[in-house]
Amino acid sequence: MSTTSQPGDDVSDTQEMTIREAIRLALREELERDEDAFIMGEDVGEFGGVLSVTGDLVEEFGEERVRDTPISEAGFMGAAVGAAATGSRPVVEIMFSDFLGVCSEQILNQMAKNRYMFGGKTEMPVTVRTTEGGGMGAASQHSGTIHTWFAHLPGVMAVTPGTPRAAKGLLKTAIRSNDPVFFFENKMIYEQAGEVPVDEDYTVPLGQASVEREGDDVTVVATQRLVGESLDLAEELDGETSVEVIDLQSLYPLDTETLVESVGKTGRLVVADESPLSYGTHAEVVARVQEQAFFSLDAPIQRVGVPDTHIPFSPALEEEVLPDADGVRAAIDRVV
Amino acid sequence: MVTLDIESAEGQTEILRRMLTIRAFDTKAGELFADGELPGFVHLYIGEEAVGVGAVSALEEQDYITSTHRGHGHCISKGLDTYEMMAELYGKRDGYCNGKGGSMHIADVDAGMLGANGIVGAGPPLATGAALTAEMKDEDRVALAFFGDGAVAQGQVHEAINLAATWDLPVVFVVENNQFGEGTPVEEQHNVEHLSATAEAYDIPGFTVDGMDVTAVYEAVTEARERAATGEGPTFIEADTYRYEGHFEGDHQPYRSKEDIELWKDRDAIETFKNRLVDAGTITEEEFESMQSEIDDEIETAAETAKEADYPDPSEAYEDMFGMTVPEINDFGAQMRADGGETQ
Numbered sequence: 257m258s259t260t261s262q263p264g265d266d267v268s269d270t271q272e273m274t275i276r277e278a279i280r281l282a283l284r285e286e287l288e289r290d291e292d293a294f295i296m297g298e299d300v301g302e303f304g305g306v307l308s309v310t311g312d313l314v315e316e317f318g319e320e321r322v323r324d325t326p327i328s329e330a331g332f333m334g335a336a337v338g339a340a341a342t343g344s345r346p347v348v349e350i351m352f353s354d355f356l357g358v359c360s361e362q363i364l365n366q367m368a369k370n371r372y373m374f375g376g377k378t379e380m381p382v383t384v385r386t387t388e389g390g391g392m393g394a395a396s397q398h399s400g401t402i403h404t405w406f407a408h409l410p411g412v413m414a415v416t417p418g419t420p421r422a423a424k425g426l427l428k429t430a431i432r433s434n435d436p437v438f439f440f441e442n443k444m445i446y447e448q449a450g451e452v453p454v455d456e457d458y459t460v461p462l463g464q465a466s467v468e469r470e471g472d473d474v475t476v477v478a479t480q481r482l483v484g485e486s487l488d489l490a491e492e493l494d495g496e497t498s499v500e501v502i503d504l505q506s507l508y509p510l511d512t513e514t515l516v517e518s519v520g521k522t523g524r525l526v527v528a529d530e531s532p533l534s535y536g537t538h539a540e541v542v543a544r545v546q547e548q549a550f551f552s553l554d555a556p557i558q559r560v561g562v563p564d565t566h567i568p569f570s571p572a573l574e575e576e577v578l579p580d581a582d583g584v585r586a587a588i589d590r591v592v
Numbered sequence: 593m594v595t596l597d598i599e600s601a602e603g604q605t606e607i608l609r610r611m612l613t614i615r616a617f618d619t620k621a622g623e624l625f626a627d628g629e630l631p632g633f634v635h636l637y638i639g640e641e642a643v644g645v646g647a648v649s650a651l652e653e654q655d656y657i658t659s660t661h662r663g664h665g666h667c668i669s670k671g672l673d674t675y676e677m678m679a680e681l682y683g684k685r686d687g688y689c690n691g692k693g694g695s696m697h698i699a700d701v702d703a704g705m706l707g708a709n710g711i712v713g714a715g716p717p718l719a720t721g722a723a724l725t726a727e728m729k730d731e732d733r734v735a736l737a738f739f740g741d742g743a744v745a746q747g748q749v750h751e752a753i754n755l756a757a758t759w760d761l762p763v764v765f766v767v768e769n770n771q772f773g774e775g776t777p778v779e780e781q782h783n784v785e786h787l788s789a790t791a792e793a794y795d796i797p798g799f800t801v802d803g804m805d806v807t808a809v810y811e812a813v814t815e816a817r818e819r820a821a822t823g824e825g826p827t828f829i830e831a832d833t834y835r836y837e838g839h840f841e842g843d844h845q846p847y848r849s850k851e852d853i854e855l856w857k858d859r860d861a862i863e864t865f866k867n868r869l870v871d872a873g874t875i876t877e878e879e880f881e882s883m884q885s886e887i888d889d890e891i892e893t894a895a896e897t898a899k900e901a902d903y904p905d906p907s908e909a910y911e912d913m914f915g916m917t918v919p920e921i922n923d924f925g926a927q928m929r930a931d932g933g934e935t936q
Contacts, residue, residue: 294728320728326758331751334717335724338735341706342656342725361748365711366718374699374707375689376912411913434915462916509918 271454276446278420279385280311282427283347285456287317290345293431294321296332297349297385306351307387307443333359333384337366340382340436347431350386353440354400367436368411382437383430388416389442389481389530390567390578399567399574401529403479404536406438407507413437413462416529418483418503420450425460426505433462442480442530463509467518471500474524474592476584477515477541479504482528482560485581493585497592504529507537515541516549523554526587530579533561558587596649598810601874607649607806608869609883611641611862614665616884616891617674618837621664621681621695624895625841630681634695637665639836642861643768644669646809647736647831650817656704656722656735658715660768662835663708666738667698670705674891678898685904692904692912706735712773713746715739716765720752723761723820734762734820736813742773744787753826757794762820764813765828768803770835775847791828803831804861833861 273281286293299306301314301324314322325332329350336346350356356363363384370378390399407414413435417423423441430437460466468483469490476499478486483503490499500518504510519525525545527538538559545557560583568574597603618636625634637644640662648657648669659666667677672688680687681695688698699707706722709715719737726733743749744767756763767788773781784790791798797819801808809831816827834856838845869875875883910925 292729326751326754328751328755330748331717331720331755334714334748334752335721335755338658338706338718338721338723339725339728340721341701341718342722344721344725344728346721361711361714362717366709366714370699370707371914372912373689373693373697374701375687375692377689377699377701378707379915413914463918509920 269454270451272449273420273452274447274449275417275420275423275441276309278424278452279309279427279441280313281452282424282431283310283313284316286428286431287313287321289456290431292343293345293347294323295347295349296323296325296336298325298327298351300324300349305349307446309441309446310349329355329359330362334362334366336382337362337370337380340380341370341378345381345431347383347385350384352398353386353388353402354397356386356402363412364409368409372411379434380436381434383427383439384436385427385439385441387441387443389444390574391444393569393571393574395569396566401531401562403438403440403507404531407537407540411436413509414440414507415462415505416440416479416507417505418478418480419468420448420452422460422466422503422505424452425458426462429459429462432459437462440480445481445484448484460505463506463511465505465511465514466503467500467514468503469499469501471498471522473498473522474526474588475500475502475515475518475522476526476528476588477502477504478528478584479537480530482530482579482584486528486584489581489584493588497588499588504541510540510544512544512548515545519545519549520552523552524591525553525557526560526584526591527557528560528579528584528587531561532564533559534564536561555591558591560584560587598649598807603649604869604874607645608862608865608875609887610645610668611806611865612884612887613674613891614641614644614668615862616887617668617677618664620891620895622837622841624681629899631683632694633840633842634681635661635840636835636837637662639856640768640770640803640833641665642806642865643766643803643809643831643833644738646806647738647766647813650810650813651734651736652732654704654731654733655817656706656719656733658706658719658722658735658737659708660715660738660740660743661696661708661710661712662740663696663698666708667700667705670703672698672700672703672705675894675897678894679901682898682901683903684898684901685908686898686901690904690908690912713739713743713749716743716749716752719763720756720761723756723763724759727759727761732821734764734817736764736766738766738768740773741767741769741771741778741787742781743767744790745773745781750790753790753794753796753828756826757796760823760825763826764816764820765826766813767828767830769830769832772835772839772847774839775843775845777847786830788828788830796826796828798828798830800830800832803833804856804859804864806861806865
């Protein structure tokens with residue numbers, strides 16, 4: 257039995273932890289729970305992951321199940337697809353999401369298509385964990401936010417947790433799922449802490465958004481880093497503007513119902529996501545809301561994101577293009 | 593499934609039967625395509641029968657294979673049903689993929705057939721993954737990847753071999769060197785005389801065998817399977833063969849001469865093996881004729897029945913995307929079909 261929870265629900269047994277710890281806990285619990293599950297990626301073993309997410313899991317589970325690979329994204333992503341088709345449950349770490357391009361064939365034409373193309377004959381229980389986002393001066397090839405590509409690709413699911421609770425719950429759901437799920441971790445919020453249910457069966461369903469803060473004047477739908485920044489902003493604006501903040505959590509499937517309900521109440525919507533603005537996650541949220549809640553809108557919907565550039569190296573330039581709370585505030589100001 | 597022990601008369605007869613079935617099936621598929629009966633395109637395995645049948649015969653029933661564009665021969669080698677294959681070529685619901693895959697995507701995971709593949713070089717990583725499952729679950733299974741000479745130029749093939757070699761996985765890599773990567777001769781695509789030279793870079797055994805000789809392929813794969821199953825890791829086998837037809841049906845083949853095709857046909861694998869069995873007294877000419885006509889009937893019936901079979905219902909286009917239910921898929925489908933009506 258899975259228990260699911262939202263803020264405000266009575267989840268009595270929680271513990272404060274960071275997003276990094278929440279992800280590691282989810283990995284540990286699922287490796288313990290299912291002997292078919294294993295982790296595979298570059299430096300995930302003894303090294304503990306370049307962003308220290310897998311930590312000491314190799315000591316607990318051994319080199320078979322926390323498996324270091326050669327630097328061969330196409331090879332081991334393909335092996336994950338073959339392993340999933342034959343009864344294993346691989347959790348693949350791709351160090352930086354920018355490297356997904358290196359193994360895109362196996363994702364695009366094998367992982368995403370096998371079940372459908374083979375008439376439902378294969379299961380594809382693969383989880384792909386990867387990091388996204390700018391903010392550490394890593395330049396263009398290590399800072400991209402490309403989750404929209406995967407949310408757009410039929411046959412795979414894409415999730416983007418913005419809180420430790422969502423990180424744990426969504427990763428457990430992803431690993432248990434018999435469908436391919438891409439789990440996008442924003443590398444700047446690994447140290448963000450929050451209360452996380454310690455129940456081993458606590459999961460967050462795919463396709464569910466989370467209302468993190470209730471408000472009446474404007475809805476801010478955010479992902480990843482921008483969830484926390486929007487919550488802080490809402491706190492600052494308290495008494496002046498009442499801001500409802502939703503963590504989208506799941507890009508595909510997408511919880512249209514929660515968005516429509518919120519916009520029905522506030523009449524205004526800002527979409528904040530650290531991906532390029534054109535043709536993206538923002539556009540999908542806007543499309544769904546206008547299809548189903550057009551007459552609830554009192555103002556044009558606003559988008560906050562990366563203005564279609566790559567992420568530059570120089571701190572002066574990086575800061576310029578990365579969306580943040582100031583951008584969300586400006587968007588709120590335009591519509592309230 | 594009949595044992596395919598090549599030492600036994602029964603095994604030899606079954607090997608001949610499968611090679612003949614592949615040729616009859618693909619000859620029929622070529623005719624149907626030329627007549628405009630089949631949608632899409634088809635890539636025929638005619639001429640290469642000894643590789644698929646020789647290799648799969650050396651495997652155990654529980655072993656996995658991955659395949660290529662030219663997958664009909666691999667399916668039949670693995671014992672798949674010719675009617676369900678033919679129905680898939682027609683895009684009918686009775687097909688192996690319920691009409692969603694077509695010629696290039698026939699799969700039957702239960703039979704260990706992990707899929708024909710429309711992407712050159714995509715199969716070896718999948719086979720490596722299947723072998724990884726077998727190793728981690730401590731199962732007596734090996735995975736055999738068929739791929740063409742063209743795929744040897746693909747990076748992911750080398751990554752898969754390196755991974756399998758580094759982890760000592762039970763994989764057998766079989767290159768079907770049919771002399772052409774699509775429309776370009778093999779020597780214009782590779783700088784080595786034998787593609788089996790690849791093995792050296794990964795410190796695994798590599799052989800080039802006569803792919804027109806089913807026994808030679810069988811023996812090489814038998815040895816490779818033994819090595820894989822006993823934890824000694826992968827083997828790389830190049831089987832020199834020849835495709836008698838174009839890369840795809842309708843290919844005008846400017847890259848070779850009719851004389852070249854005839855030279856290879858002189859060494860036809862089926863003819864050679866059949867003569868060997870007749871000479872050894874394993875089968876008589878009469879038995880062979882009757883086997884041939886049984887197979888022709890089977891394929892004819894498969895084609896006729898498949899032609900008459902039902903197409904999938906259009907609503908089935910929205911099935912099989914995920915194991916879980918995703919409302920989007922049906923909602924969007926319904927939205928696209930709606931003719932007017934109210935919004936909100």
